[in-house]
Amino acid sequence: MKVRAVYALILLLAALPWFIGSRYIFHIATMITIMIPLVLGMHLMVRIGQLSLAHPAFWGLGAYASALLTMRLGMPPLLSLLVGAAVPSLVALAVGPIFLRIKGVFFVLLTFAFGEIVDLIFQEWTGLFGGNSGLYGIPKFSILGLRLTQIPHYYVLGLIAAILVYLLMRAIERSDVGAILESLNEDExxxxxxxxxxxxxxxxxxxxxxxxAGISGGIYAFYIGFLSPDPFGFQTIVDLIVMVTVGGAGSVLGPVLGAIVTVPLPELLRDAREYQLMIYGVCLIGFMKFAKQGLISFIVDKRRGA
Amino acid sequence: MPHKGVARGETAVIAQMIVNGLLGGLIYVIMALGFTLIFGIMRIVNFAHGEFYMLGAVGVLVLFGNFGMNYFVAVVVAGLLTGALGVIAERVLFRSVVGEEMPGMIMSLGLSIILQSVVLLALGPEEQTVARPFSGIWRIAGAVVPWDRTVVSISAIIILVAFYIFLKFSRLGLAMQAVAQDPTTASLMGVESGTIYASAYGIACLLAGLGGALMAPIYTIGPYMGQSPMLKAFVVVVIGGLGSIPGAMLGGLLLGLTESVLATLMDSTTALIASFGVVLLVVLMRPNGLLGRTVR
Known part of the structure; x- marks a missing residue:
């Protein structure tokens, strides 16, 4: 019952921007939908017991790849979004068999070092990625001759992607595959x-x-229209950990709640970044101290059979 | 920082690389020892370690820079205050997540962010400096050694020796080693685990605070100054083996020397990428570190 109520609440929140109609609210809502596939990707790794700090780098790879495929090769945006998202997938396929032999703290450090290297490459390979001065002039997203020029257009795009990725992750969680993945964490x-x-x-x-993560990166690139290595570093790692912790890792709904609660924070506290960080810190400590399973534990009370 | 202009000839360059490496490495050792102590005993990866280093430096900024206290007294007082804060943090926050890797990591990340933002609010975003209590240089085998770094290094060696004696000969130090090796048996033998956790975290923070306090006059002081030393400590401990004290000593000096060689031979970004590459390799080839023991 409670879960239904939460779904209804989320749907209501999703419709809210159209009732308010302000560009600012649409922007925040769009950023939430962009973060949802990313945090769901991170959550899938948490489910198998491996906290991956490489995901901001995968996010960045998806963003740069989608942007460059459209800009340099003239690929249609929808195609470059999908192919661009395949780039971090291929990287994961290449390094995964080596990285995933390692567990626990060492995997955390390994993926952190990997992410730092990728971010340094974004900064240093200026010919391709534009370096710290950034990559400008990413064209607007278009699909079937329809050009997305307004923020609400991107909100719809983000919403569709977020819902599809959510349904995919939920299908994985409920399938036999999900049971196998869970068992890797519980008793390998x-x-x-x-x-x-x-x-x-x-x-x-x-x-x-x-x-x-790559899909999320691609939509981010088309929406913002400008890329710099800045967002793909340590700050996003912290953001993602806060989202997963606040929402709770116990169910796919958890990180979605985490994103909805966490993403508006920097926008609301734009002039007071230091307070935002303090709130982040207090949230992390508070949830670890009093509710290790996150918000989701207040909604879904029975733990699914192990 | 390599003093390229001063060093002449190849021996001088090599001597300079070794001197720079040792000067940098000793502080890494101090940071890594505390980091590895906390992990060995509490199974917590302390992401807040760099912030305790930062607090030590801020202590010196206030006591020595603003109140004009004697430099060495200021270093000791700042270190002790940081250690005391560590004991409180352990009791209030970390006691409930001992032995749980993931919650421990997230808890320490939260503490790290809070400490950063508190200092940011108190000091403002500008980096601050304190006057150097020592100046001038001396030479060894053609290598230039600044006096301020020399004082830091001598103090670091004194701290390391004191820590070693504490760990090998005091009852508390022996009890800590016992808990790190086998918590259950240690508690059967009457070692009170709460005391050990509090003292381990406190001593680790004392070490980090002393490290930061010593380095305060050498680098600029700001809320984020702890991030790089924390990362270095993490790297050292991974190279040396998580939980291994000799590993931390060896790893710290090794990292200092490697960095100094890489910084002399390549530009800093390439050196950074190379050092992350080395970490990747070590984790992949020897996940328990060069001197680490196999866990379970």
């Missing part, structure tokens, strides 16, 4: 003895989660 030895190829499933999860 047992699930391997039952015949699951642990490494292969981990890589598959890594690739899918990188694709979700």
């Amino acid at each position: 030895m047992l699930s391997r003895s039952m015949g699951a190829n642990a490494l292969a499933w981990r890589v598959a999860a890594f690739v899918v989660s990188a694709f979700a």
